[in-house]
Amino acid sequence: MSELMQFLLSGATVGAVYALVALGFTIIYNASDVVNFAQGEFVMLGGMTTVFAHAAGLPLPLAALVAVVATSALGVALNKLAIEPARGAPVVSLIIITIGASIFIRGAAQLVFDKQIHRFPAFTGDDPLHILGATILPQSLWVIGGALVVFVALWLFFTRTLTGRAVLATSNNRLAAQLVGINTNWVMTLSFALSAGIGALAGVLVTPITMTSYDVGIALALKGFAAAMLGGMGNPKGALVGGILLGLLESLTAGYLSSTYKDAAAFIVILGVLFFMPQGLFGRKSTDRV
Amino acid sequence: MLTVEGLRSRYGRIEVLHGIDLHVDSGEIVTVVGANGAGKTTLLRCLSGVQPVSGGSITFRGEVLTPVPAYKRLRRGLAQSPEGRQIFTNLTVEENLRLGAFLFSDDRVDRDMEDAFQMFPILKEKRNLAAGGLSGGQQQMLAMARALMGRPSCLLLDEPSMGLAPIIVQQIFDVVKGLKALNVTVLLVEQNAFGALKIADRGYVMETGHITMEGTAAELIADPRIREAYLGI
Numbered sequence A: 001m002s003e004l005m006q007f008l009l010s011g012a013t014v015g016a017v018y019a020l021v022a023l024g025f026t027i028i029y030n031a032s033d034v035v036n037f038a039q040g041e042f043v044m045l046g047g048m049t050t051v052f053a054h055a056a057g058l059p060l061p062l063a064a065l066v067a068v069v070a071t072s073a074l075g076v077a078l079n080k081l082a083i084e085p086a087r088g089a090p091v092v093s094l095i096i097i098t099i100g101a102s103i104f105i106r107g108a109a110q111l112v113f114d115k116q117i118h119r120f121p122a123f124t125g126d127d128p129l130h131i132l133g134a135t136i137l138p139q140s141l142w143v144i145g146g147a148l149v150v151f152v153a154l155w156l157f158f159t160r161t162l163t164g165r166a167v168l169a170t171s172n173n174r175l176a177a178q179l180v181g182i183n184t185n186w187v188m189t190l191s192f193a194l195s196a197g198i199g200a201l202a203g204v205l206v207t208p209i210t211m212t213s214y215d216v217g218i219a220l221a222l223k224g225f226a227a228a229m230l231g232g233m234g235n236p237k238g239a240l241v242g243g244i245l246l247g248l249l250e251s252l253t254a255g256y257l258s259s260t261y262k263d264a265a266a267f268i269v270i271l272g273v274l275f276f277m278p279q280g281l282f283g284r285k286s287t288d289r290v
Numbered sequence B: 001m002l003t004v005e006g007l008r009s010r011y012g013r014i015e016v017l018h019g020i021d022l023h024v025d026s027g028e029i030v031t032v033v034g035a036n037g038a039g040k041t042t043l044l045r046c047l048s049g050v051q052p053v054s055g056g057s058i059t060f061r062g063e064v065l066t067p068v069p070a071y072k073r074l075r076r077g078l079a080q081s082p083e084g085r086q087i088f089t090n091l092t093v094e095e096n097l098r099l100g101a102f103l104f105s106d107d108r109v110d111r112d113m114e115d116a117f118q119m120f121p122i123l124k125e126k127r128n129l130a131a132g133g134l135s136g137g138q139q140q141m142l143a144m145a146r147a148l149m150g151r152p153s154c155l156l157l158d159e160p161s162m163g164l165a166p167i168i169v170q171q172i173f174d175v176v177k178g179l180k181a182l183n184v185t186v187l188l189v190e191q192n193a194f195g196a197l198k199i200a201d202r203g204y205v206m207e208t209g210h211i212t213m214e215g216t217a218a219e220l221i222a223d224p225r226i227r228e229a230y231l232g233i
Protein backbone atom coordinates (compact mmCIF):
# COMPACT_ATOMS: atom_id res chain seq x y z
CA MET A 1 0.00 0.00 0.00
CA SER A 2 2.64 2.52 1.07
CA GLU A 3 4.74 1.34 -1.85
CA LEU A 4 1.95 2.11 -4.29
CA MET A 5 1.43 5.48 -2.61
CA GLN A 6 5.11 6.22 -3.06
CA PHE A 7 4.95 5.44 -6.77
CA LEU A 8 1.84 7.57 -7.17
CA LEU A 9 3.41 10.56 -5.45
CA SER A 10 6.58 10.47 -7.49
CA GLY A 11 4.54 9.83 -10.63
CA ALA A 12 2.39 12.87 -9.93
CA THR A 13 5.49 15.01 -9.47
CA VAL A 14 7.05 14.05 -12.78
CA GLY A 15 3.62 14.11 -14.35
CA ALA A 16 3.13 17.73 -13.30
CA VAL A 17 6.32 18.64 -15.14
CA TYR A 18 5.20 16.74 -18.24
CA ALA A 19 1.85 18.49 -17.99
CA LEU A 20 3.54 21.89 -18.03
CA VAL A 21 5.64 20.92 -21.04
CA ALA A 22 2.54 19.54 -22.77
CA LEU A 23 0.74 22.78 -22.00
CA GLY A 24 3.54 24.67 -23.72
CA PHE A 25 3.06 22.49 -26.81
CA THR A 26 -0.68 23.09 -26.66
CA ILE A 27 -0.52 26.87 -26.50
CA ILE A 28 1.77 27.22 -29.51
CA TYR A 29 -0.07 24.51 -31.44
CA ASN A 30 -3.36 26.30 -30.91
CA ALA A 31 -2.04 29.65 -32.07
CA SER A 32 -0.13 28.40 -35.08
CA ASP A 33 -0.64 24.66 -35.76
CA VAL A 34 3.08 24.28 -35.10
CA VAL A 35 4.36 21.52 -32.82
CA ASN A 36 7.26 23.33 -31.21
CA PHE A 37 9.99 20.80 -30.51
CA ALA A 38 12.10 23.51 -28.86
CA GLN A 39 9.67 23.30 -25.93
CA GLY A 40 12.06 21.13 -23.88
CA GLU A 41 14.84 23.68 -24.31
CA PHE A 42 12.67 26.26 -22.55
CA VAL A 43 12.60 23.98 -19.51
CA MET A 44 16.36 23.55 -19.68
CA LEU A 45 16.87 27.31 -19.97
CA GLY A 46 14.62 27.94 -16.98
CA GLY A 47 16.76 25.68 -14.81
CA MET A 48 20.17 26.61 -16.19
CA THR A 49 19.59 30.36 -16.17
CA THR A 50 18.42 30.18 -12.57
CA VAL A 51 21.52 28.18 -11.63
CA PHE A 52 23.88 30.70 -13.16
CA ALA A 53 22.01 33.81 -12.05
CA HIS A 54 21.90 32.42 -8.52
CA ALA A 55 25.61 31.60 -8.64
CA ALA A 56 26.26 35.15 -9.82
CA GLY A 57 24.79 36.39 -6.56
CA LEU A 58 21.09 36.95 -7.22
CA PRO A 59 18.74 35.67 -4.52
CA LEU A 60 16.96 32.52 -5.69
CA PRO A 61 13.51 34.03 -6.31
CA LEU A 62 15.01 36.85 -8.34
CA ALA A 63 17.22 34.42 -10.28
CA ALA A 64 14.11 32.37 -11.07
CA LEU A 65 12.25 35.45 -12.24
CA VAL A 66 15.16 36.45 -14.48
CA ALA A 67 15.16 32.93 -15.94
CA VAL A 68 11.44 32.97 -16.73
CA VAL A 69 11.53 36.44 -18.26
CA ALA A 70 14.68 35.75 -20.30
CA THR A 71 13.26 32.48 -21.60
CA SER A 72 10.00 34.19 -22.57
CA ALA A 73 12.01 36.74 -24.49
CA LEU A 74 13.82 33.91 -26.25
CA GLY A 75 10.45 32.39 -27.16
CA VAL A 76 9.42 35.69 -28.72
CA ALA A 77 12.71 35.83 -30.62
CA LEU A 78 12.18 32.27 -31.87
CA ASN A 79 8.80 33.29 -33.26
CA LYS A 80 9.98 36.56 -34.78
CA LEU A 81 13.22 35.27 -36.27
CA ALA A 82 12.37 31.73 -37.29
CA ILE A 83 8.63 31.07 -37.41
CA GLU A 84 7.05 34.33 -38.58
CA PRO A 85 9.35 34.83 -41.59
CA ALA A 86 8.47 31.31 -42.73
CA ARG A 87 4.72 31.95 -42.50
CA GLY A 88 2.95 30.28 -45.35
CA ALA A 89 5.44 27.41 -45.48
CA PRO A 90 3.96 23.96 -44.87
CA VAL A 91 3.54 23.09 -41.20
CA VAL A 92 6.09 20.30 -41.57
CA SER A 93 8.75 22.87 -42.52
CA LEU A 94 7.85 24.94 -39.48
CA ILE A 95 8.20 21.88 -37.25
CA ILE A 96 11.61 21.16 -38.74
CA ILE A 97 12.55 24.77 -38.02
CA THR A 98 11.68 24.22 -34.35
CA ILE A 99 13.85 21.09 -34.28
CA GLY A 100 16.69 23.14 -35.75
CA ALA A 101 16.08 25.83 -33.16
CA SER A 102 16.24 23.29 -30.35
CA ILE A 103 19.59 21.99 -31.58
CA PHE A 104 20.84 25.56 -31.84
CA ILE A 105 19.65 26.48 -28.33
CA ARG A 106 21.25 23.35 -26.89
CA GLY A 107 24.55 24.18 -28.58
CA ALA A 108 24.43 27.77 -27.43
CA ALA A 109 23.64 26.69 -23.86
CA GLN A 110 26.71 24.46 -23.88
CA LEU A 111 28.85 27.47 -24.75
CA VAL A 112 27.15 30.14 -22.63
CA PHE A 113 26.75 27.88 -19.61
CA ASP A 114 28.72 24.62 -19.47
CA LYS A 115 28.37 20.85 -19.73
CA GLN A 116 28.13 20.15 -16.01
CA ILE A 117 25.15 18.92 -14.07
CA HIS A 118 23.72 21.54 -11.72
CA ARG A 119 21.10 22.09 -9.13
CA PHE A 120 20.10 24.81 -6.73
CA PRO A 121 18.61 24.42 -3.24
CA ALA A 122 14.99 23.35 -2.83
CA PHE A 123 12.71 26.28 -2.03
CA THR A 124 11.67 25.08 1.41
CA GLY A 125 14.24 22.55 2.50
CA ASP A 126 14.87 18.87 1.83
CA ASP A 127 13.18 17.25 4.81
CA PRO A 128 10.68 14.74 3.41
CA LEU A 129 7.07 14.89 4.49
CA HIS A 130 5.12 11.74 5.33
CA ILE A 131 1.81 11.04 3.65
CA LEU A 132 -0.02 7.72 4.14
CA GLY A 133 3.17 5.83 4.78
CA ALA A 134 4.97 7.36 1.81
CA THR A 135 7.39 10.25 1.73
CA ILE A 136 7.39 13.28 -0.48
CA LEU A 137 9.86 16.11 -0.83
CA PRO A 138 8.54 19.60 -0.12
CA GLN A 139 9.85 20.55 -3.56
CA SER A 140 7.48 18.00 -5.11
CA LEU A 141 4.62 19.92 -3.58
CA TRP A 142 6.02 23.06 -5.19
CA VAL A 143 6.06 21.32 -8.54
CA ILE A 144 2.51 19.96 -8.27
CA GLY A 145 1.18 23.17 -6.76
CA GLY A 146 2.97 25.26 -9.38
CA ALA A 147 1.40 23.24 -12.18
CA LEU A 148 -2.06 23.64 -10.67
CA VAL A 149 -1.61 27.39 -10.24
CA VAL A 150 -0.48 27.72 -13.86
CA PHE A 151 -3.53 25.79 -15.08
CA VAL A 152 -5.99 27.82 -13.04
CA ALA A 153 -4.35 31.10 -14.10
CA LEU A 154 -4.47 30.10 -17.75
CA TRP A 155 -8.08 29.03 -17.46
CA LEU A 156 -8.96 32.43 -16.01
CA PHE A 157 -6.92 34.13 -18.72
CA PHE A 158 -8.68 32.29 -21.53
CA THR A 159 -12.20 32.60 -20.16
CA ARG A 160 -12.16 35.97 -18.42
CA THR A 161 -9.93 38.32 -20.35
CA LEU A 162 -10.32 39.96 -23.72
CA THR A 163 -6.78 38.98 -24.71
CA GLY A 164 -7.48 35.39 -23.72
CA ARG A 165 -10.57 35.38 -25.90
CA ALA A 166 -8.48 36.75 -28.76
CA VAL A 167 -6.11 33.79 -28.36
CA LEU A 168 -9.01 31.32 -28.34
CA ALA A 169 -10.57 32.96 -31.38
CA THR A 170 -7.27 32.86 -33.25
CA SER A 171 -6.80 29.20 -32.51
CA ASN A 172 -10.34 28.41 -33.61
CA ASN A 173 -10.26 30.37 -36.87
CA ARG A 174 -7.34 32.58 -37.76
CA LEU A 175 -9.00 34.23 -40.77
CA ALA A 176 -12.15 35.08 -38.83
CA ALA A 177 -10.05 36.41 -35.97
CA GLN A 178 -8.33 38.86 -38.32
CA LEU A 179 -11.67 39.91 -39.75
CA VAL A 180 -13.04 40.84 -36.32
CA GLY A 181 -9.98 42.98 -35.66
CA ILE A 182 -7.63 40.66 -33.77
CA ASN A 183 -3.93 41.09 -34.41
CA THR A 184 -3.14 37.43 -34.94
CA ASN A 185 0.61 38.02 -35.28
CA TRP A 186 0.60 39.51 -31.84
CA VAL A 187 -1.38 36.55 -30.55
CA MET A 188 1.34 34.25 -31.90
CA THR A 189 4.06 36.30 -30.25
CA LEU A 190 2.15 36.17 -26.99
CA SER A 191 1.70 32.41 -27.31
CA PHE A 192 5.42 31.85 -27.76
CA ALA A 193 6.15 34.09 -24.77
CA LEU A 194 3.61 32.25 -22.62
CA SER A 195 4.78 28.80 -23.68
CA ALA A 196 8.42 29.64 -23.11
CA GLY A 197 7.64 31.21 -19.75
CA ILE A 198 5.66 28.17 -18.61
CA GLY A 199 8.43 25.85 -19.80
CA ALA A 200 11.02 27.88 -17.90
CA LEU A 201 8.88 27.84 -14.78
CA ALA A 202 8.71 24.05 -15.00
CA GLY A 203 12.51 24.02 -15.18
CA VAL A 204 12.80 26.27 -12.15
CA LEU A 205 10.43 24.13 -10.09
CA VAL A 206 11.88 20.74 -10.91
CA THR A 207 15.62 21.41 -10.99
CA PRO A 208 16.12 20.98 -7.21
CA ILE A 209 14.73 17.43 -7.60
CA THR A 210 16.00 16.24 -10.97
CA MET A 211 18.99 18.55 -11.48
CA THR A 212 19.69 20.09 -14.85
CA SER A 213 22.25 20.38 -17.60
CA TYR A 214 22.35 21.74 -21.13
CA ASP A 215 20.90 18.54 -22.60
CA VAL A 216 17.85 17.80 -20.43
CA GLY A 217 15.53 19.38 -22.99
CA ILE A 218 15.30 16.57 -25.55
CA ALA A 219 13.85 13.99 -23.22
CA LEU A 220 11.44 16.49 -21.74
CA ALA A 221 10.23 17.61 -25.15
CA LEU A 222 9.58 14.00 -26.06
CA LYS A 223 7.72 13.24 -22.84
CA GLY A 224 5.73 16.46 -23.05
CA PHE A 225 4.86 15.66 -26.64
CA ALA A 226 3.71 12.18 -25.66
CA ALA A 227 1.60 13.69 -22.89
CA ALA A 228 0.06 16.25 -25.24
CA MET A 229 -0.73 13.51 -27.79
CA LEU A 230 -2.26 11.34 -25.09
CA GLY A 231 -4.48 14.18 -23.87
CA GLY A 232 -5.30 15.33 -27.38
CA MET A 233 -3.03 17.89 -29.05
CA GLY A 234 -4.44 21.37 -28.66
CA ASN A 235 -6.49 20.75 -25.54
CA PRO A 236 -5.21 22.33 -22.28
CA LYS A 237 -7.25 19.94 -20.12
CA GLY A 238 -5.80 17.10 -22.16
CA ALA A 239 -2.29 18.41 -21.49
CA LEU A 240 -2.91 18.30 -17.75
CA VAL A 241 -4.46 14.84 -17.71
CA GLY A 242 -2.03 13.46 -20.30
CA GLY A 243 0.95 14.75 -18.34
CA ILE A 244 -0.18 13.29 -15.02
CA LEU A 245 -1.12 9.95 -16.62
CA LEU A 246 2.23 9.65 -18.35
CA GLY A 247 4.05 10.50 -15.12
CA LEU A 248 2.09 7.85 -13.22
CA LEU A 249 2.61 5.29 -15.98
CA GLU A 250 6.35 5.87 -15.92
CA SER A 251 6.59 5.69 -12.20
CA LEU A 252 4.52 2.51 -11.95
CA THR A 253 6.54 0.93 -14.77
CA ALA A 254 9.76 1.81 -12.98
CA GLY A 255 8.39 0.60 -9.65
CA TYR A 256 6.76 -2.68 -10.60
CA LEU A 257 8.71 -3.69 -13.72
CA SER A 258 12.11 -2.10 -13.96
CA SER A 259 13.38 1.43 -14.26
CA THR A 260 15.09 0.43 -17.50
CA TYR A 261 11.63 0.32 -19.11
CA LYS A 262 10.61 3.67 -17.71
CA ASP A 263 11.41 5.72 -20.81
CA ALA A 264 9.83 3.14 -23.07
CA ALA A 265 6.50 4.08 -21.49
CA ALA A 266 6.45 7.41 -23.34
CA PHE A 267 7.23 5.76 -26.68
CA ILE A 268 4.55 3.15 -26.16
CA VAL A 269 2.08 5.90 -25.35
CA ILE A 270 2.97 7.81 -28.53
CA LEU A 271 2.65 4.70 -30.67
CA GLY A 272 -0.53 3.55 -28.96
CA VAL A 273 -2.17 6.93 -29.38
CA LEU A 274 -1.14 7.18 -33.02
CA PHE A 275 -2.51 3.73 -33.77
CA PHE A 276 -5.64 3.55 -31.68
CA MET A 277 -6.90 7.04 -30.96
CA PRO A 278 -5.21 9.75 -32.99
CA GLN A 279 -7.52 12.33 -31.39
CA GLY A 280 -6.19 11.61 -27.91
CA LEU A 281 -8.35 11.44 -24.79
CA PHE A 282 -9.81 14.92 -25.10
CA GLY A 283 -9.31 15.36 -28.82
CA ARG A 284 -11.47 17.89 -30.59
CA LYS A 285 -14.71 16.39 -31.65
CA SER A 286 -15.22 17.52 -35.18
CA THR A 287 -18.27 19.72 -34.94
CA ASP A 288 -16.97 21.68 -37.90
CA ARG A 289 -19.18 21.59 -40.90
CA VAL A 290 -17.73 22.10 -44.32
CA MET B 1 -16.64 55.44 -50.37
CA LEU B 2 -14.65 52.49 -51.74
CA THR B 3 -12.54 52.81 -54.88
CA VAL B 4 -10.52 50.00 -56.42
CA GLU B 5 -8.12 50.85 -59.23
CA GLY B 6 -6.07 48.45 -61.32
CA LEU B 7 -6.09 45.85 -58.54
CA ARG B 8 -3.92 42.82 -59.18
CA SER B 9 -3.39 39.76 -57.04
CA ARG B 10 -1.75 36.38 -57.42
CA TYR B 11 -1.45 32.97 -55.81
CA GLY B 12 2.23 32.16 -56.13
CA ARG B 13 3.11 32.87 -59.73
CA ILE B 14 -0.42 32.70 -61.05
CA GLU B 15 -2.15 36.03 -61.32
CA VAL B 16 -5.90 35.76 -60.77
CA LEU B 17 -6.92 39.44 -60.65
CA HIS B 18 -5.67 41.28 -63.72
CA GLY B 19 -6.42 44.90 -62.90
CA ILE B 20 -9.85 45.36 -61.34
CA ASP B 21 -11.54 48.78 -61.36
CA LEU B 22 -14.68 49.39 -59.41
CA HIS B 23 -16.21 51.78 -56.94
CA VAL B 24 -18.92 51.70 -54.33
CA ASP B 25 -20.63 54.90 -53.24
CA SER B 26 -21.91 55.54 -49.77
CA GLY B 27 -25.35 54.02 -49.20
CA GLU B 28 -25.26 51.79 -52.26
CA ILE B 29 -25.69 48.07 -52.63
CA VAL B 30 -23.25 47.03 -55.32
CA THR B 31 -22.87 43.48 -56.54
CA VAL B 32 -20.09 41.68 -58.34
CA VAL B 33 -21.44 38.64 -60.15
CA GLY B 34 -19.38 36.02 -61.87
CA ALA B 35 -18.97 32.32 -62.38
CA ASN B 36 -17.02 29.85 -60.33
CA GLY B 37 -13.34 30.82 -60.12
CA ALA B 38 -13.77 34.31 -61.58
CA GLY B 39 -11.82 35.83 -58.68
CA LYS B 40 -14.63 37.30 -56.58
CA THR B 41 -13.42 35.87 -53.30
CA THR B 42 -9.86 36.92 -54.07
CA LEU B 43 -11.12 40.46 -54.61
CA LEU B 44 -12.84 40.58 -51.22
CA ARG B 45 -9.82 39.00 -49.53
CA CYS B 46 -7.67 41.80 -50.97
CA LEU B 47 -10.12 44.39 -49.71
CA SER B 48 -9.94 42.93 -46.19
CA GLY B 49 -6.17 42.66 -46.35
CA VAL B 50 -5.91 38.91 -45.88
CA GLN B 51 -4.60 38.42 -49.42
CA PRO B 52 -1.51 40.18 -50.78
CA VAL B 53 -2.02 42.72 -53.52
CA SER B 54 0.52 42.82 -56.34
CA GLY B 55 -0.59 46.00 -58.04
CA GLY B 56 -3.14 48.80 -58.10
CA SER B 57 -4.77 50.51 -55.16
CA ILE B 58 -7.68 50.33 -52.74
CA THR B 59 -9.01 53.60 -51.34
CA PHE B 60 -11.60 53.57 -48.57
CA ARG B 61 -13.14 56.78 -47.25
CA GLY B 62 -10.24 58.79 -48.62
CA GLU B 63 -7.49 56.58 -47.20
CA VAL B 64 -5.25 54.26 -49.20
CA LEU B 65 -5.81 50.88 -47.53
CA THR B 66 -3.02 48.88 -49.11
CA PRO B 67 -0.51 49.39 -46.26
CA VAL B 68 -3.13 48.92 -43.53
CA PRO B 69 -2.85 45.42 -41.97
CA ALA B 70 -5.92 43.19 -42.08
CA TYR B 71 -6.73 43.42 -38.39
CA LYS B 72 -6.95 47.22 -38.59
CA ARG B 73 -9.40 47.37 -41.48
CA LEU B 74 -12.48 46.80 -39.37
CA ARG B 75 -11.38 49.77 -37.28
CA ARG B 76 -11.59 51.77 -40.52
CA GLY B 77 -15.19 50.59 -41.00
CA LEU B 78 -14.73 47.72 -43.42
CA ALA B 79 -16.19 44.34 -42.38
CA GLN B 80 -16.47 41.05 -44.21
CA SER B 81 -18.74 38.06 -44.02
CA PRO B 82 -16.39 35.64 -45.75
CA GLU B 83 -16.81 32.71 -48.10
CA GLY B 84 -17.50 29.51 -46.20
CA ARG B 85 -18.87 31.58 -43.27
CA GLN B 86 -15.73 31.04 -41.15
CA ILE B 87 -17.58 31.18 -37.88
CA PHE B 88 -15.86 30.21 -34.63
CA THR B 89 -17.19 26.66 -34.57
CA ASN B 90 -16.01 25.80 -31.04
CA LEU B 91 -17.64 28.85 -29.50
CA THR B 92 -21.30 29.56 -28.86
CA VAL B 93 -23.46 31.76 -31.04
CA GLU B 94 -23.34 34.50 -28.44
CA GLU B 95 -19.57 34.25 -28.09
CA ASN B 96 -19.26 34.56 -31.86
CA LEU B 97 -21.29 37.76 -31.77
CA ARG B 98 -19.28 39.15 -28.87
CA LEU B 99 -16.09 38.49 -30.81
CA GLY B 100 -17.64 40.37 -33.71
CA ALA B 101 -17.62 43.34 -31.34
CA PHE B 102 -14.05 42.57 -30.22
CA LEU B 103 -13.11 46.22 -30.73
CA PHE B 104 -15.79 47.55 -28.44
CA SER B 105 -16.61 47.28 -24.76
CA ASP B 106 -19.40 49.82 -24.32
CA ASP B 107 -23.13 49.30 -23.66
CA ARG B 108 -23.85 49.40 -27.35
CA VAL B 109 -22.55 45.83 -27.68
CA ASP B 110 -25.60 44.46 -25.87
CA ARG B 111 -27.96 46.60 -27.89
CA ASP B 112 -26.31 45.57 -31.14
CA MET B 113 -26.69 41.95 -30.10
CA GLU B 114 -30.41 42.46 -29.49
CA ASP B 115 -30.64 44.05 -32.94
CA ALA B 116 -28.85 41.07 -34.44
CA PHE B 117 -31.30 38.73 -32.72
CA GLN B 118 -34.16 40.76 -34.09
CA MET B 119 -32.67 40.48 -37.56
CA PHE B 120 -32.19 36.71 -37.21
CA PRO B 121 -34.50 35.41 -34.45
CA ILE B 122 -33.25 31.84 -34.85
CA LEU B 123 -29.85 32.97 -33.55
CA LYS B 124 -31.46 34.07 -30.31
CA GLU B 125 -32.96 30.62 -29.83
CA LYS B 126 -29.55 29.05 -30.38
CA ARG B 127 -27.49 31.66 -28.59
CA ASN B 128 -25.96 29.24 -26.10
CA LEU B 129 -25.22 26.44 -28.54
CA ALA B 130 -21.89 25.76 -30.23
CA ALA B 131 -21.89 27.55 -33.55
CA GLY B 132 -20.42 24.49 -35.28
CA GLY B 133 -23.72 22.69 -34.79
CA LEU B 134 -25.80 25.26 -36.66
CA SER B 135 -27.25 24.53 -40.09
CA GLY B 136 -25.65 26.15 -43.13
CA GLY B 137 -28.26 28.89 -43.28
CA GLN B 138 -27.92 29.65 -39.58
CA GLN B 139 -24.15 29.77 -39.91
CA GLN B 140 -24.52 32.25 -42.76
CA MET B 141 -26.79 34.42 -40.62
CA LEU B 142 -24.29 34.23 -37.80
CA ALA B 143 -21.43 35.25 -40.08
CA MET B 144 -23.38 38.29 -41.25
CA ALA B 145 -24.53 39.21 -37.76
CA ARG B 146 -20.99 38.87 -36.46
CA ALA B 147 -19.71 41.19 -39.18
CA LEU B 148 -22.38 43.75 -38.30
CA MET B 149 -21.39 43.62 -34.61
CA GLY B 150 -18.16 45.32 -35.72
CA ARG B 151 -20.21 48.43 -36.62
CA PRO B 152 -19.03 48.64 -40.21
CA SER B 153 -19.83 51.47 -42.57
CA CYS B 154 -19.25 49.06 -45.45
CA LEU B 155 -19.98 45.34 -45.43
CA LEU B 156 -18.35 42.90 -47.84
CA LEU B 157 -20.52 39.83 -48.37
CA ASP B 158 -19.10 36.75 -50.06
CA GLU B 159 -21.79 34.50 -51.55
CA PRO B 160 -24.26 34.53 -48.69
CA SER B 161 -26.69 32.42 -50.76
CA MET B 162 -24.23 29.58 -51.41
CA GLY B 163 -25.77 26.17 -50.86
CA LEU B 164 -28.90 27.44 -49.13
CA ALA B 165 -32.58 26.67 -49.69
CA PRO B 166 -34.47 29.32 -51.70
CA ILE B 167 -36.55 30.41 -48.74
CA ILE B 168 -33.44 31.06 -46.62
CA VAL B 169 -31.77 32.84 -49.53
CA GLN B 170 -34.79 35.11 -49.75
CA GLN B 171 -34.61 35.87 -46.02
CA ILE B 172 -30.92 36.69 -46.26
CA PHE B 173 -31.31 38.91 -49.31
CA ASP B 174 -34.13 40.76 -47.53
CA VAL B 175 -31.79 41.48 -44.65
CA VAL B 176 -29.10 42.71 -47.05
CA LYS B 177 -31.62 45.03 -48.65
CA GLY B 178 -32.56 46.31 -45.20
CA LEU B 179 -28.95 47.29 -44.43
CA LYS B 180 -29.52 50.46 -46.41
CA ALA B 181 -31.81 51.72 -43.70
CA LEU B 182 -28.99 51.08 -41.19
CA ASN B 183 -26.55 53.19 -43.24
CA VAL B 184 -24.41 50.21 -44.10
CA THR B 185 -23.00 50.24 -47.62
CA VAL B 186 -22.81 46.79 -49.19
CA LEU B 187 -20.51 45.10 -51.67
CA LEU B 188 -22.12 41.75 -52.43
CA VAL B 189 -20.33 39.03 -54.38
CA GLU B 190 -22.55 36.33 -55.88
CA GLN B 191 -22.82 33.50 -58.36
CA ASN B 192 -26.58 33.85 -57.90
CA ALA B 193 -26.64 36.80 -60.28
CA PHE B 194 -30.38 37.18 -60.49
CA GLY B 195 -30.95 37.27 -56.75
CA ALA B 196 -28.11 39.71 -56.24
CA LEU B 197 -29.08 42.06 -59.07
CA LYS B 198 -32.65 42.17 -57.80
CA ILE B 199 -31.58 43.86 -54.56
CA ALA B 200 -28.58 45.82 -55.88
CA ASP B 201 -28.35 49.37 -57.18
CA ARG B 202 -25.44 48.65 -59.50
CA GLY B 203 -23.48 45.66 -60.59
CA TYR B 204 -20.27 44.45 -62.17
CA VAL B 205 -19.68 41.27 -64.09
CA MET B 206 -16.39 39.54 -63.41
CA GLU B 207 -14.84 36.93 -65.69
CA THR B 208 -11.46 35.26 -65.11
CA GLY B 209 -10.01 38.17 -63.21
CA HIS B 210 -11.38 41.00 -65.34
CA ILE B 211 -14.43 43.23 -65.00
CA THR B 212 -16.21 42.71 -68.32
CA MET B 213 -19.41 44.66 -67.83
CA GLU B 214 -20.89 47.19 -65.46
CA GLY B 215 -24.10 49.13 -65.12
CA THR B 216 -27.17 49.69 -63.04
CA ALA B 217 -28.83 46.55 -61.79
CA ALA B 218 -31.78 47.18 -64.10
CA GLU B 219 -29.49 47.53 -67.13
CA LEU B 220 -27.66 44.34 -66.32
CA ILE B 221 -30.82 42.33 -65.74
CA ALA B 222 -32.10 43.54 -69.11
CA ASP B 223 -28.87 42.83 -70.98
CA PRO B 224 -29.29 39.83 -73.31
CA ARG B 225 -25.72 38.59 -72.77
CA ILE B 226 -26.21 38.52 -69.03
CA ARG B 227 -29.59 36.92 -69.33
CA GLU B 228 -28.05 34.15 -71.34
CA ALA B 229 -24.80 33.65 -69.42
CA TYR B 230 -25.89 34.17 -65.82
CA LEU B 231 -29.62 34.26 -65.49
CA GLY B 232 -30.34 31.19 -67.55
CA ILE B 233 -33.23 32.89 -69.30
Ligand SMILES: Nc1ncnc2c1ncn2[C@@H]1O[C@H](COP(=O)(O)OP(=O)(O)OP(=O)(O)O)[C@@H](O)[C@H]1O
Pocket: B011, B016, B034, B035, B036, B037, B038, B039, B040, B041, B042, B043, B083, B191
Ligand atom coordinates in the same frame (compact mmCIF):
# COMPACT_ATOMS: atom_id res chain seq x y z
N1 LIG C 1 -5.47 29.31 -52.27
C1 LIG C 1 -5.39 29.30 -53.61
N2 LIG C 1 -4.26 28.89 -54.22
C2 LIG C 1 -4.15 28.90 -55.58
N3 LIG C 1 -5.12 29.30 -56.40
C3 LIG C 1 -6.26 29.74 -55.87
C4 LIG C 1 -6.47 29.76 -54.44
N4 LIG C 1 -7.70 30.23 -54.19
C5 LIG C 1 -8.25 30.48 -55.39
N5 LIG C 1 -7.40 30.19 -56.40
C6 LIG C 1 -7.65 30.36 -57.83
O1 LIG C 1 -7.93 31.73 -58.07
C7 LIG C 1 -8.98 31.89 -58.99
C8 LIG C 1 -10.05 32.77 -58.39
O2 LIG C 1 -10.60 32.11 -57.27
P1 LIG C 1 -11.69 32.78 -56.34
O3 LIG C 1 -11.88 31.89 -55.18
O4 LIG C 1 -11.33 34.18 -56.07
O5 LIG C 1 -12.96 32.72 -57.30
P2 LIG C 1 -14.47 32.99 -56.97
O6 LIG C 1 -14.95 33.92 -58.02
O7 LIG C 1 -14.64 33.41 -55.56
O8 LIG C 1 -15.13 31.57 -57.20
P3 LIG C 1 -16.39 30.91 -56.44
O9 LIG C 1 -17.60 31.54 -57.02
O10 LIG C 1 -16.28 29.46 -56.78
O11 LIG C 1 -16.25 31.19 -54.99
C9 LIG C 1 -9.46 30.48 -59.32
O12 LIG C 1 -8.91 30.13 -60.58
C10 LIG C 1 -8.90 29.62 -58.25
O13 LIG C 1 -8.59 28.35 -58.74
Ligand SMILES: [Mg+2]
Pocket: B040, B041, B042, B083, B158, B159
Ligand atom coordinates in the same frame (compact mmCIF):
# COMPACT_ATOMS: atom_id res chain seq x y z
MG1 LIG D 1 -15.63 32.62 -53.99
